[in-house]
Amino acid sequence: MPTLDHAPFALRGFLVVEILLFLSAVPLSLGGTALAEERLASRGVTLEPTDAEAVVAGLSCCAAVILLPAIVASWVGLFRRRWWAPWAYLGTTVAGKVLALATGAVGFAYEWGLPGAVGGAADVVTGVVIGLVFFSPAAADYVRPPDASARTP
Numbered sequence: 001m002p003t004l005d006h007a008p009f010a011l012r013g014f015l016v017v018e019i020l021l022f023l024s025a026v027p028l029s030l031g032g033t034a035l036a037e038e039r040l041a042s043r044g045v046t047l048e049p050t051d052a053e054a055v056v057a058g059l060s061c062c063a064a065v066i067l068l069p070a071i072v073a074s075w076v077g078l079f080r081r082r083w084w085a086p087w088a089y090l091g092t093t094v095a096g097k098v099l100a101l102a103t104g105a106v107g108f109a110y111e112w113g114l115p116g117a118v119g120g121a122a123d124v125v126t127g128v129v130i131g132l133v134f135f136s137p138a139a140a141d142y143v144r145p146p147d148a149s150a151r152t153p
Contacts, residue, residue, distance in 0.1 A: 007138035021122040029117040086133040
């Protein structure tokens with residue numbers, strides 16, 4: 001009886017779910033920040049950014065300019081089964097988490113429930129994708145091809 005390997009199909013399904021969660025998390029988190037600022041302003045509280053917050057905001061914008069295209073490139077590479085894609089995906093994931101830790105440690109943070117839930121679900125899906133591309137039978141699709149210059153005639 002032949003067996004079917006469902007890992008590549010599961011990987012693509014989880015990638016689609018992750019992209020949808022990513023696209024929905026961005027407007028939700030921006031809306032939560034605007035909601036927090038509006039609520040604070042209605043109560044007469046104004047928060048002036050400190051120098052450290054301004055520096056972190058500038059660095060996070062610069063990092064986002066670098067990370068967003070890298071994340072998209074790693075998604076495309078995973079869909080097209082390129083050998084470099086799992087490492088690019090792992091690198092962008094680690095860099096994104098380090099950036100989130102660095103920016104969350106400075107200043108005032110407000111988050112309402114829905115963006116937190118979407119972010120948590122996205123983190124779980126990211127872990128599943130990393131597990132699939134490194135530790136499942138789908139990992140065989142991401143093996144580096146032999147170097148053409150090393151071949152002997």
